[in-house]
Amino acid sequence: xxxxMDPPRPGYFGQFGGRFxxxxxxxxxxxxxxxxxxxxxxxxxxxxxxxLLEHYVGRPTPLSRAHRLAHALDPEGDTIAELWLKxxxxxxxxxxxxxxxxxxxxxxxxxxxRRIIAETGAGQHGVATxxxxxxxxxxCEVYMGALDVERQxxxxxxxxxxxxxxxxxxxxxxxxxxxxxxxxxxxxxxxxHTHYCVGSAAGPxxxxxxxxxxxxxxxxxxxxxxxxxxxxxxxxxVACIGGGSNAIGMFRxxxxxxVALVGVEAAGEGLDTSRHAATITAGTVGxxxxxxxxxxxxxDGQILQAHSISAGLDYPGxxxxxxALAQSGRARYLTATDDEAVAAxxxxxxxxxxxxxxxxAHAFARLGSVARDFGAERGRPVRIAVCLSGRGDKxxxxxxxxxxx
Amino acid sequence: MTVARIERCLARCRSEGRPALVIYLxxxxxxxxxxxxxxxxxxxxxxxxxxxxxxxxxxxxxxxVIAAASHRAIASGGSLARALDVAAxxxxxxxxxxxLFSYVNPVLAxxxxxxxxxxxxxxxxxxLVVDLPPEEGQRLRAAADAAELAIIPLVAPTTSEARQLxxxxxxxxxxxxxxxxxxxxxxxxxxxRAAQSAAALAARVGLPVVVGFGIDTPDKARQVASAGVDGxxxxxxxxxxxxxxxDRAGRVAAVTKLVSALRAAL
Numbered sequence: 001x002x003x004x005m006d007p008p009r010p011g012y013f014g015q016f017g018g019r020f021x022x023x024x025x026x027x028x029x030x031x032x033x034x035x036x037x038x039x040x041x042x043x044x045x046x047x048x049x050x051x052l053l054e055h056y057v058g059r060p061t062p063l064s065r066a067h068r069l070a071h072a073l074d075p076e077g078d079t080i081a082e083l084w085l086k087x088x089x090x091x092x093x094x095x096x097x098x099x100x101x102x103x104x105x106x107x108x109x110x111x112x113x114r115r116i117i118a119e120t121g122a123g124q125h126g127v128a129t130x131x132x133x134x135x136x137x138x139x140c141e142v143y144m145g146a147l148d149v150e151r152q153x154x155x156x157x158x159x160x161x162x163x164x165x166x167x168x169x170x171x172x173x174x175x176x177x178x179x180x181x182x183x184x185x186x187x188x189x190x191x192x193h194t195h196y197c198v199g200s201a202a203g204p205x206x207x208x209x210x211x212x213x214x215x216x217x218x219x220x221x222x223x224x225x226x227x228x229x230x231x232x233x234x235x236x237x238v239a240c241i242g243g244g245s246n247a248i249g250m251f252r253x254x255x256x257x258x259v260a261l262v263g264v265e266a267a268g269e270g271l272d273t274s275r276h277a278a279t280i281t282a283g284t285v286g287x288x289x290x291x292x293x294x295x296x297x298x299x300d301g302q303i304l305q306a307h308s309i310s311a312g313l314d315y316p317g318x319x320x321x322x323x324a325l326a327q328s329g330r331a332r333y334l335t336a337t338d339d340e341a342v343a344a345x346x347x348x349x350x351x352x353x354x355x356x357x358x359x360x361a362h363a364f365a366r367l368g369s370v371a372r373d374f375g376a377e378r379g380r381p382v383r384i385a386v387c388l389s390g391r392g393d394k395x396x397x398x399x400x401x402x403x404x405x
Numbered sequence: 406m407t408v409a410r411i412e413r414c415l416a417r418c419r420s421e422g423r424p425a426l427v428i429y430l431x432x433x434x435x436x437x438x439x440x441x442x443x444x445x446x447x448x449x450x451x452x453x454x455x456x457x458x459x460x461x462x463x464x465x466x467x468x469x470v471i472a473a474a475s476h477r478a479i480a481s482g483g484s485l486a487r488a489l490d491v492a493a494x495x496x497x498x499x500x501x502x503x504x505l506f507s508y509v510n511p512v513l514a515x516x517x518x519x520x521x522x523x524x525x526x527x528x529x530x531x532x533l534v535v536d537l538p539p540e541e542g543q544r545l546r547a548a549a550d551a552a553e554l555a556i557i558p559l560v561a562p563t564t565s566e567a568r569q570l571x572x573x574x575x576x577x578x579x580x581x582x583x584x585x586x587x588x589x590x591x592x593x594x595x596x597x598r599a600a601q602s603a604a605a606l607a608a609r610v611g612l613p614v615v616v617g618f619g620i621d622t623p624d625k626a627r628q629v630a631s632a633g634v635d636g637x638x639x640x641x642x643x644x645x646x647x648x649x650x651x652d653r654a655g656r657v658a659a660v661t662k663l664v665s666a667l668r669a670a671l
Contacts, residue, residue, distance in 0.1 A: 018541050019538065019541060020537060020538075021536055022559070023538055023558075023559040023572070026568070172462070172463070172476070177463065184465040184466075185468070188586060188588060192586070287508075289463070299514060300484040300485060300511060301485065301510040301514030302479055302510075
């Protein structure tokens with residue numbers, strides 16, 4: 001792919017990003033872009049949002065040293081010097097999604113919006129948005145693929161308890177991408193008074209920037225904690241990637257450091273099958289849900305169905321900034337299969353006493369090979385920090401079904 | 406021809422004291438052959454312009470009727486390439502303007518630089534890309550201008566007057582005024598207000614304006630026409646009529662009946 005010769009434009013990361021939406025939505029996106037530049041950095045907004053993060057979410061989340069997991073992955077101590085976990089599972093609602101949801105719902109209130117809508121895959125963003133809407137006093141409706149409604153039943157119940165209306169989406173593959181289509185249809189119809197709380201660092205400008213701005217707290221905290229607890233920066237930072245919000249939140253703080261960035265995509269049943277969600281590794285350049293990025297698409301330009309055992313990674317697109325980081329080489333993108341993720345979840349539970357989400361488990365599944373590869377590159381055991389983006393209670397049924405490997 | 410074919414058609418309708426009747430079909434629903442037969446029927450029944458809808462897997466600007474048609478069309482092999490085939494067939498028989506109606510991803514897959522020439526060769530006169538605002542459409546616009554293919558921009562009720570001028574700048578053929586903040590097939594589009602806004606827009610920018618979204622009966626078409634707009638687009642109602650019929654003869658009859666009634670109302 002040859003790099004674009006055009007000068008960089010707002011809302012673009014290299015050749016990726018932009019605002020590919022129906023004309024009806026353009027003014028709302030302009031309003032939101034203006035709010036991102038004016039309201040979000042304001043002292044008032046920051047004080048209220050950071051106050052919620054501290055006293056309601058429970059931030060800063062801890063940074064835990066994973067001695068036993070490191071030993072299990074590298075018994076000889078040849079490749080892993082230190083393994084650190086950024087504990088987003090300890091956020092209220094059990095995942096990093098709440099950082100973004102509170103920020104956006106707060107912003108929506110300041111913009112005078114009276115209603116919140118969201119899409120959700122695993123249900124974590126739906127729960128986070130329902131929570132934020134409840135605590136900030138706005139009605140909330142969450143679009144969720146009907147298949148995901150089935151496989152993430154506990155989160156559906158949580159959203160309903162929180163007062164949100166969950167709308168099962170029956171079209172297409174009945175997963176995250178279809179939920180996002182339906183949310184866009186709702187938004188275009190109610191755009192005057194509704195805020196669409198996008199859950200990942202994807203979608204039209206300014207969402208990728210807004211979401212990464214609201215998630216960078218993960219990496220900002222982790223960097224500070226690593227310096228305090230490890231005494232130095234890590235060699236490698238690892239995170240799982242669906243749309244990529246926990247990863248971009250983690251990466252952002254290390255962008256200018258000599259730290260390797262690794263994202264792990266869902267390889268589903270394998271990259272040699274059509275049943276995967278490895279958009280960066282195996283996708284093409286295209287437009288999905290308002291952004292030019294890497295997508296799973298056929299020769300006619302039809303978006304293909306993704307597959308992953310983890311509903312949160314089951315998406316045939318990716319945040320445009322990740323597409324750009326892959327192209328520039330600043331970040332490296334690997335994959336893990338369904339089976340590898342399940343095995344990793346079991347291993348982490350036994351070795352560290354942590355029940356991690358299946359999404360998160362993809363990042364953990366690659367820790368061994370990341371340590372070997374970067375250990376070989378650096379000629380010494382490496383320090384690794386991984387984003388433990390969410391807890392796995394919602395995946396109990398799947399984990400019990402799939403057993404231990 | 407090309408842009409000129411659109412301009413000539415709209416001028417002829419204006420001289421007849423009526424707006425152009427623009428009929429939308431999803432190509433490939435339920436088969437490409439059916440779409441061709443229905444397109445012929447629409448032209449024979451008095452459609453002035455045809456919009457050939459390229460099916461897309463994620464039609465997020467469409468309501469349930471056209472979204473379902475899109476999924477059926479993909480399953481039957483419908484695509485941008487097949488829409489061009491249908492255009493080429495129609496062009497052998499008709500001088501009616503043909504507008505390709507697509508989402509951007511199929512356009513990118515075909516190649517923004519290559520598609521306009523290919524479309525013109527197939528007899529297509531205009532291209533409307535529903536999720537490609539002008540800021541993102543520069544490259545396609547340049548290739549289309551060179552090929553004399555009209556890029557049809559959309560103007561929405563949420564578009565400010567200042568932005569209307571931006572959207573219209575350099576546009577050729579006509580502007581498409583979206584009657585309602587919503588998706589295609591909206592039942593409660595405020596058509597009287599939309600028609601007035603569209604007529605005012607035409608006067609402001611000096612380009613023909615057609616109105617679409619939510620026009621599903623001859624009465625509503627007449628209501629929009631009375632404001633003096635340059636065209637009315639009927640899409641979901643046509644697609645629904647096709648979907649409700651049991652076989653090809655039934656589909657052709659349904660299109661003939663609906664389009665005749667719409668045309669009689671203008």
